[in-house]
Amino acid sequence: MIDCRLMIAALLCALLGLAACSGGTDQASLPQQDGAEAALQLDGLELLDGSLLDAAASRGISVEWSEEEGRTQARIHAEDVRDLRALYFSLEHAAGLQATAIEAGDWASAGSLELALTPESGHSEAGIVLIDPDNTQGFNGSGLLATVQFGDEAGQQRSLSDAPGSLAARTKLYYAPDFFFYYWYYMNPGDYDQNGEVNISDLTPLAIHFGKSSPGGFDLTRVESVVDGDGNGEINIADVSPIGANFGNSVTDYELYFGSQADYPAEPGDPTGGVAVQSWMFSEATGNASQQRLLFQKTVQIPLPITNGAWLHPLSGSSVGISSTVVGFGNQSPDAQLVLDSITGIAPFSVMADGSASTDPDGDPLSFQWILGDELSLLSSGGLFDPADMGDSFSADIDTQGNYKVAMLVRDPQGALDFAVQDVLAADAAGWRMLDIDMQDRHTNFKQMQDVDICEVGGLPCIGYSFETVGGVSGSQVYMMQPASLFDDDWDSTNIAYGESNVQFTEVAVCEVAGTAAVAATMDRSSNGHAFFARQIEAGEPELFNTHFFESPNDVLSGIDMVVAKGQPIVMYRNNDTGEARLAVSIDTTAQNWVGPVSVAVTGAPSTQISMAVVDDAPAFSYWAGASSNRLRYHTSSMPAQLPVFNSGTTLRVLTSGYVSDALVVRSDGRPAVFYSIPADTAIHGFSADDVATSSWTDLGEVSEANATVTEYCAGLHGGRPALMWYDVLTAELYYQRATDGDGTGWGSAELVDDSLAIGTRPTMATVQGVPVIAYVDRGRNVVRYGVYVE
Structure with missing residues (x-):
């Protein structure tokens, strides 16, 4: 799985890869x-x-x-x-x-x-x-x-291969400790064509830009700032002098040094100190030399010791030039916090971004740089590294539909920095933006999709799924998958979390545990069952799991759900044969140690899924008990210590025909609501708690659209309002419906999501960065469908 910070690191790696493919300086422009x-x-x-x-x-x-x-x-x-x-x-x-x-x-x-x-x-x-x-x-x-x-008088003779050594040639070095990432701009006064050497042909760029001016000076990232040799904001005859004064200065390489404060050569001519840790060739620069100041962006897989600093030296053969500015010596990097008013919209619309929540642990003032573009333009642009301060807020217009990124770079005066990147989706119309995830391409033993569940992990969607395998003996396997962005159509699957043979059906539930993705599953093996949990140990490491097996009884298990309360994952499922509600609780936040499974005292045997949620910092669950009691039940709990203590529960309704799927929704003010279906009248009904303590409930009545023939469904909270997604059994269509208020007392019209379905397993929904997302199985085409709601 990929969390937000790893996504940024991946973005930087892609940026570096693009630079390597470019071959460095654009010599064709010279x-x-x-x-x-x-x-x-x-x-x-x-x-x-x-x-x-x-x-x-x-x-x-x-x-x-x-x-x-x-x-x-x-x-x-x-x-x-x-x-x-x-x-x-x-x-x-x-x-x-x-x-x-x-x-x-x-x-x-x-x-x-x-x-x-x-x-x-x-x-x-x-x-x-x-x-x-x-x-x-x-x-x-x-x-x-x-x-x-x-x-006849001889002038001062000098080497033709000196590295630049004046204060004017000192490079500003920037460093992102979390990513081991460094960047800097090329500084070699007089080298106006940026070919690595100050020579006579540097007159040409001066002649091209001659007469240009910019009050206050040119933007450092533009070629005009390179050609303005004396830095006075005017390109004129005086800028010939730096060519002569620095003639022959050249840069063939850069070398990175680590060392103590005493090692750092602060003044021109100071002896080189510290330890050289890595070097790069000048040809590894990025940018068009005829338009931009050349930029170097490098990752170093050697962490900078906390007491050390890092600096660069330009090299020309054996000649060592002036040191760059230094980073490190205990200076901490800022913490970039990026908030957008909306990450989806209907083009054209304006994106408003705020970075004012960004902080610096050392209390230093911060500067900000912003860039908006699609992925290609973001990777090919060096604009993000412009040292100019654009302020802590940003706005830009998006005119055409597509996937975009807003990137923010935050710097302190010492050159330490941090990044934040946010996806933005511009659609041509409101509604669901759908994509197919083909499972046949990613699993050679794939036969038939079974179940899916979706949640948010690290600011990105995560889908847990199970499928039937091919072969002489039918089996089932469980995986998780996650994209690099909210709107990415390329999803990466983890290694297998678990698999068994002789499995009829596997149900899954996913959630975020300690910052990584976790899946719990029950396997129906006809004569017995199997229940397990698997958590990814480290984000970005898809093959490493912390796996816990709950039980393998000689009974069928199903109806699983999972929540995290007070940082502890909690799993519930039902034993179909004994009618028990089974509970397992991790007593630590990383799911290393578990208590259970144990049976929870319930009234009547759960006949459908046990739907869980966290209410008032403790787990709650709802279920329908079928023939044993014909009741729709709700239980809440308290967690004074590591284990929940459940109450005796509440009967919401006595009904002889009932079905509970993902039914339990917690509204913005903490009050729960339960949405259940009555197969006899093919409709979804609801109950709304009047307070968090659920001392009383309001019957919402039938909430699904009139005359709908509902079968499988799920409920969630989207934009602060309850929402439903359900299959119409007669039309084989999937619909989405949302309440017009936060209580669920009024409902809007149902919106068609998919009109080409064979009946699939239950749909699932979640919110990712506040955006509604869905996942479900299209049994007819045997694919997983994923959708993002744009409004």
Whole structure:
């Protein structure tokens, strides 16, 4: 089974998987040299990557060296070049020369950016790019392209493979301890094309975005913030300087370190401390480098020790760059709490989300980031990791039907973070949104569905089910299944919870126990019975169960139900042969130790299902006693300690024809109601308690729609109002009906759910995150049907 937190972890893993498939940086978006360089004749210079021209159609580019007033200069000439928009080249020369200036020829008179420098002795690089090169007509023809001036004074020489080491290159590291998840943005001042190295072709992104401005600065996640090298909110000529100042800085890898406060290198140049625990290549970045700042998202299966911190270093070969900000040192992550006003709606509608209940254990202020989209757009977008604070509330419009997700990321100032994700269903009309769950595909030994039950586990629906197996000796097996989201059509089944041969029919009941899914079942083996309980030990581990066998008497067992009161699972079922109501109680919250089963003193033998609920923090149950007493009965209890103490019970009605399915409903104010059917008049009737103590009851009379021919049914509470689901025996149709008030005194018209049914087993209903859900067996097509109600 998948709980909400594991769902988020799975979402992050999918996000990481998508990043791996993308191949990192979108190199196709970066400026590339057009054509084949081999066709272009070069004389004494080397054309560098990033030059923009039609090299195949151009004849040649050459250099002419000369002395002017005692200073060396290099003139770059073109011979019939085509579509020239950016020229990047290198020159080899005497060791004592230093490039001091570059001047473009007339071909760039409409506006250009230029840069020339000598990064190492005897080697200079230079470039000219037209402003807005993507939308500017390139130069065609011959003539002087550029003049590079040289001086004799040698400038400061530096390595061409340094990792970025300035404070401006310090990366902000973020960390989600619950998921071992880290993320950070690429910071390498001057590397405007984000190819991992500051070089001469970084002039091109500067020319593309030249003249843009944003009061207060550009969004860190956008490429404009990368190109705004001095961070003043304007992309202008001053942003050429960071290219020269950081020329040659490169990042080939990132390395994650754990260490103490004393190990952390807080200042540039501090020695590297701590222990390196994992590294990643620069190519593992995600995002389109021409549009976004590159993002790294990584999981590390090594927990950060509570007294340690974690930080990154960019690497370039053996060069180690400036440390990132540090996370950890006992700083706790926030607790993200996300609430939506509605998670279903009829498109178009507005989604309103609130994260104000999120808290920080350390009392730090929190910032929030939100994103809405379908699963694909959510996974492919880095928007969730934008460091900007969007506030603790969010609203967005959904215009078309489909499955969506609202994701919220909460951060504290130290970079610790937490996630919350909520599914949203947009339908084209009100009513039930149904899907089929094919059991034949998931079980090779599947023959015929028997029973289902549905509940909420970890904020998601969970269905327990049983089916008859194929083979010479008929058998029955019990499983549970759960989707990754409320509206997902892909349900994952657990490993088998239990199975037996020679079984006529198996009934199941499911509920959430200590945060994981649990199933209880009774097996009818004709001459004997079997009752058992199985609880998933850990969410997300479908093969691990805590299993308890109640009994295997030489009697038939059936009519099982299960509740959790004060954290303790409690199971009841009936012994068909002896007429006993059997009770088993776990005396701990993880269902390790049980008392029972024991017989509960009842008036008359239960003839149908025993329906349970929790009333006033203690188990209650209702049943119909058939020929032995012809009574509809209700029992409540108290739990002063670990075991319930049941009262003598109340007779609600004497009737010779009766049937009880999932009949007991607890309303929003804690008062129970019992809904039962009378097969003789094929209708559902109800009783409503006037108080929680059930000191008196009100007869609701017939509540199902007039003239309906009801057979199997179930009752529940949807949106604070009692609700029914029932089969019509004459039409083989399934209907849903809901009260118009919380007491069940008035009822709306029945809504058709399914009109193509052969009669199946009892339908079941529950609420998941406040949304009505149903599950039932379609015997005609031999599938499980699951539905979500949209209103």
